[in-house]
Amino acid sequence: MVPFALGGIVIWAVVGLVILAFFRDGRENWLWTCLAGFLLGFPGLAVMIRHDAHRRRRLAAGQSSTDSTSPSS
Numbered sequence: 337m338v339p340f341a342l343g344g345i346v347i348w349a350v351v352g353l354v355i356l357a358f359f360r361d362g363r364e365n366w367l368w369t370c371l372a373g374f375l376l377g378f379p380g381l382a383v384m385i386r387h388d389a390h391r392r393r394r395l396a397a398g399q400s401s402t403d404s405t406s407p408s409s
Contacts, residue, residue, distance in 0.1 A: 337384040345377035 352370030355363050 337388055338381065341377060341381040342386045345374060345381065348377060349372035 348370050352367060352374060355370060359366075364375050
């Protein structure tokens with residue numbers, strides 16, 4: 337999930353820079369929208385990092401519990 341959050345941050349930044357460079361007149365709302373998307377991407381990135389860490393931990397705990405309960409031949 338982290339690559340999606342990073343991709344979103346990068347896309348908002350690129351679009352904001354394009355708007356800033358080429359479309360200055362009458363596009364202030366779009367520029368503020370890009371800035372908000374860019375900045376709000378960072379809390380989303382933090383959430384995705386925690387989510388992925390919890391998922392890895394759950395999967396590791398699930399595999400270790402199934403390994404200990406499986407009978408050995």
